[in-house]
Amino acid sequence: MKRLLFIAVQLVFSIAAVNAQNEMQALQYSRYDPFGTARFAAQGGAIGALGGDFSSILANPAGLGFYRSPELSFSPSLYWVNTEANYLGSTTGDSRLIFNLGSFGLVSARDMKNRGGLEGAAFSFGYNTLVNFNQRTTMSGINQGSSLLDDFAWHANAEPDDLSPFYEQLAFDTYLLPYDSAAGEFWHDMQVDGYGQEQYRMSELQGYIGEYSLSGAFNFNNLIYFGASLGIHAVRFNEQIYHEETDLDDQVIDFENFRFREFNSTRGWGYTARFGLIIRPTQLFRAGATFQIPTFYRLTDEKTTDMNSYWDNGSGIPDEAATSPDGLYDYELKTPFRASVQASLIMFKMATISAAYEYVDYSSARLDAYDYKFFDENDRIRTEFQPTHNISAGAELRMGVLYVRAGTRYLMSPFSDPRNDADVWVYAGGLGVRNDRISFDVGFTHARTSEVYGLYAVEPGVNEVSLNDIRRNNLMCTLGFRF
Numbered sequence: 155m156k157r158l159l160f161i162a163v164q165l166v167f168s169i170a171a172v173n174a175q176n177e178m179q180a181l182q183y184s185r186y187d188p189f190g191t192a193r194f195a196a197q198g199g200a201i202g203a204l205g206g207d208f209s210s211i212l213a214n215p216a217g218l219g220f221y222r223s224p225e226l227s228f229s230p231s232l233y234w235v236n237t238e239a240n241y242l243g244s245t246t247g248d249s250r251l252i253f254n255l256g257s258f259g260l261v262s263a264r265d266m267k268n269r270g271g272l273e274g275a276a277f278s279f280g281y282n283t284l285v286n287f288n289q290r291t292t293m294s295g296i297n298q299g300s301s302l303l304d305d306f307a308w309h310a311n312a313e314p315d316d317l318s319p320f321y322e323q324l325a326f327d328t329y330l331l332p333y334d335s336a337a338g339e340f341w342h343d344m345q346v347d348g349y350g351q352e353q354y355r356m357s358e359l360q361g362y363i364g365e366y367s368l369s370g371a372f373n374f375n376n377l378i379y380f381g382a383s384l385g386i387h388a389v390r391f392n393e394q395i396y397h398e399e400t401d402l403d404d405q406v407i408d409f410e411n412f413r414f415r416e417f418n419s420t421r422g423w424g425y426t427a428r429f430g431l432i433i434r435p436t437q438l439f440r441a442g443a444t445f446q447i448p449t450f451y452r453l454t455d456e457k458t459t460d461m462n463s464y465w466d467n468g469s470g471i472p473d474e475a476a477t478s479p480d481g482l483y484d485y486e487l488k489t490p491f492r493a494s495v496q497a498s499l500i501m502f503k504m505a506t507i508s509a510a511y512e513y514v515d516y517s518s519a520r521l522d523a524y525d526y527k528f529f530d531e532n533d534r535i536r537t538e539f540q541p542t543h544n545i546s547a548g549a550e551l552r553m554g555v556l557y558v559r560a561g562t563r564y565l566m567s568p569f570s571d572p573r574n575d576a577d578v579w580v581y582a583g584g585l586g587v588r589n590d591r592i593s594f595d596v597g598f599t600h601a602r603t604s605e606v607y608g609l610y611a612v613e614p615g616v617n618e619v620s621l622n623d624i625r626r627n628n629l630m631c632t633l634g635f636r637f
């Protein structure tokens with residue numbers, strides 16, 4: 155794992171840390187499922203060749219070339235995530251609901267009156283949410299075979315002269331991980347008296363990745379449309395982990411309870427560019443292609459942890475609390491490039507059917523820093539991740555001023571190991587009402603996936619895990635004004 159820097163008493167030290175910059179963090183900031191507008195969401199995001207929507211910036215910026223008049227749009231949403239954790243034979247549910255901004259933006263369109271074959275041009279500035287991290291998962295059960303202290307103990311015994319101030323040092327300072335000088339090792343009470351303690355783990359994520367973009371598109375002879383977009387990405391991520399273990403039946407001598415908390419955050423910015431082409435050989439058919447260069451991020455991670463121990467009355471051991479220093483580290487991330495092709499059928503202005511295919515090779519992501527080259531982490535990215543093939547499809551039916559929409563999206567698992575099933579299916583639908591000046595669209599998406607959540611390692615290669623089912627829901631609307 156990468157080494158963090160922590161600041162204490164105006165001194166800077168270098169220390170080892172678990173759960174620092176690694177391959178999973180590279181994946182976390184590389185995998186997108188954009189929110190966009192309600193129309194975009196309701197058709198599964200498959201509007202790349204269709205165009206004429208602010209979210210064309212994400213799917214294919216050439217689609218801006220279909221605008222004939224300026225538009226201002228705003229897309230708020232309600233986003234909620236339901237989780238169900240299966241841990242130690244117990245099932246625990248949790249949920250989180252937040253307000254989200256899918257997109258907002260301004261498109262300026264101009265009729266060029268066939269100047270040298272140039273029929274029109276459009277330019278836009280705005281914002282789109284690419285990822286919403288908000289989620290809370292609760293896990294609990296009776297553990298008969300391990301403890302978080304096992305993880306701390308084997309790390310401490312592996313490097314007894316270099317205890318992590320974020321983990322093992324806290325356990326030592328709160329009397330949970332004493333050192334046996336005769337045996338020359340660290341140990342904890344449950345290793346001696348036996349397990350069977352109640353465990354409770356809560357993991358809460360907050361934050362987002364958002365793209366601020368400046369885009370333009372040109373329409374040549376109503377046949378070829380070309381567009382490009384420059385995107386600035388903002389990353390805001392916070393993670394809080396709360397872990398508690400309690401000796402319910404007093405089977406562990408002296409020990410009553412301990413609580414451990416971990417706070418991680420990431421802040422940073424990145425830049426990318428997207429290029430798109432759409433060809434309209436007939437009024438009934440459009441085909442498009444999009445290429446997005448890798449996003450280059452500069453990120454800063456911060457970490458703090460704290461620990462409390464509680465002991466039985468009469469044990470002679472005082473309750474104790476300890477807090478880590480503040481961890482801080484700057485590094486860089488290059489995400490994979492993305493390429494896609496799209497097609498749409500337009501049936502006499504009554505209905506459209508659209509589809510898209512996207513290729514993303516997650517094994518090409520790379521971490522880097524001025525003082526560390528992440529050789530091990532990048533090797534794991536190459537071997538543990540794989541290229542993915544994502545597919546989306548959508549349809550729109552027009553009945554006067556009313557539009558009915560439906561769509562679906564499949565996101566292939568980025569993991570090369572098939573046992574880690576992280577495929578995502580998204581189901582969507584919505585309605586819209588439009589006239590020459592105002593549009594109001596409503597869209598709903600439901601996505602379901604699963605994850606293998608690792609709480610801690612009992613020993614190298616042996617992990618205590620929870621199998622979690624995750625259901626993400628997004629109800630959004632888009633209000634647009636053309637002028």
